[in-house]
Amino acid sequence: MAPGVVTAGPTPGAGRAEPPAATDSPTEADGAGDHRPGGDVARRKPPEHAAEAGPRDTPDAQDTPDAREDPGARRGSEPGEDARPREDAQRREDADRDELFDGVFPSDPSDPDATMTPIHAFDALYLRNAGPIGQQAYLLCGRRETAARAVSHGFRVAWERWPEVAVDRDPAGWVRAAAYEYALSPWHRFRPWGRTPLALGAGREEQALLVALLRLPAGQRRALVLHDALGLGPAETAAESESTTAAAEARVRRGRESLTAWLPRLAEAEPERRGEVLGGMMETLTASQPVPPLPASRARLVCERTSRRQVQAAVALVVVTAGAVTAGLFTG
Numbered sequence: 001m002a003p004g005v006v007t008a009g010p011t012p013g014a015g016r017a018e019p020p021a022a023t024d025s026p027t028e029a030d031g032a033g034d035h036r037p038g039g040d041v042a043r044r045k046p047p048e049h050a051a052e053a054g055p056r057d058t059p060d061a062q063d064t065p066d067a068r069e070d071p072g073a074r075r076g077s078e079p080g081e082d083a084r085p086r087e088d089a090q091r092r093e094d095a096d097r098d099e100l101f102d103g104v105f106p107s108d109p110s111d112p113d114a115t116m117t118p119i120h121a122f123d124a125l126y127l128r129n130a131g132p133i134g135q136q137a138y139l140l141c142g143r144r145e146t147a148a149r150a151v152s153h154g155f156r157v158a159w160e161r162w163p164e165v166a167v168d169r170d171p172a173g174w175v176r177a178a179a180y181e182y183a184l185s186p187w188h189r190f191r192p193w194g195r196t197p198l199a200l201g202a203g204r205e206e207q208a209l210l211v212a213l214l215r216l217p218a219g220q221r222r223a224l225v226l227h228d229a230l231g232l233g234p235a236e237t238a239a240e241s242e243s244t245t246a247a248a249e250a251r252v253r254r255g256r257e258s259l260t261a262w263l264p265r266l267a268e269a270e271p272e273r274r275g276e277v278l279g280g281m282m283e284t285l286t287a288s289q290p291v292p293p294l295p296a297s298r299a300r301l302v303c304e305r306t307s308r309r310q311v312q313a314a315v316a317l318v319v320v321t322a323g324a325v326t327a328g329l330f331t332g
Helices: 003-007 012-017 026-035 039-053 065-069 071-076 081-101 118-141 144-160 162-166 171-183 186-190 204-215 218-229 234-240 245-259 264-268 271-288 296-331
Strands: none
Touching (some): 118 144, 118 162, 118 171, 118 218, 118 271, 118 296, 144 162, 144 296, 162 171, 171 234, 204 218, 204 245, 218 234, 234 245, 245 271
């Protein structure tokens, strides 16, 4: 029996063991192909078709190990793939902006000729002043949660009276006055959590400053915050505290003198520099006790919901009172 016949025969083991050795010469290879119909085509044609077809015409091209090993290789080569996290963050920011301005944006809030709806104007006022007013309210009441409620109260009243606030000479001062009134309300002392000041994480000097501020009368405390912390002049301080300029200056002077008894650093400073020193100390205190405001859109919704509840409560009270009077007339 010829060697080529044995290799190409029906024995499976021999065919798998020595497939290259069966073709020792071109003559023997052709002879082996004659004993298996189409054998020469089976060994030569498929590589030519595979080379011409390419991986796209092969059904299992995507299931090959090379395609499964690194699925990020193809994605990494796509342009802009590395910017996807930034694009997602930008989309979220745009969604928040759409929710804030209801899809209609003012061209430039600082431009007095820009067309702004009441919602745009209120949100712009809130974004600029909610944080600073919260810090100032904290100096007046000594509790961050009370300061946050003072900010909400000031902007709620402003939103209820927005036609009046929008045309005011100083809308921020209008809101600030309402928030100060709430922060200085004596009713906070009747709350168990509002009796003592709280300055977690602050240094000893800042804690001593907070305690000393709360020992001052409300008028002196307000004048010091306006003049030394906010940086207003005597006339502006008098206007916001609803007093004369001389009275405002006297409150500032007496307040500083009282604080020197509890604050050695302020006592060591020269009298003409005490305002600057006290302002720096109050800035350090408020920096250690942040009062983060709510988002503008949520703050506006809270204002509207609180106003509706107050109206509903007033209507319920009127109805109950009228019912009681009517019942008294019929039974009397």
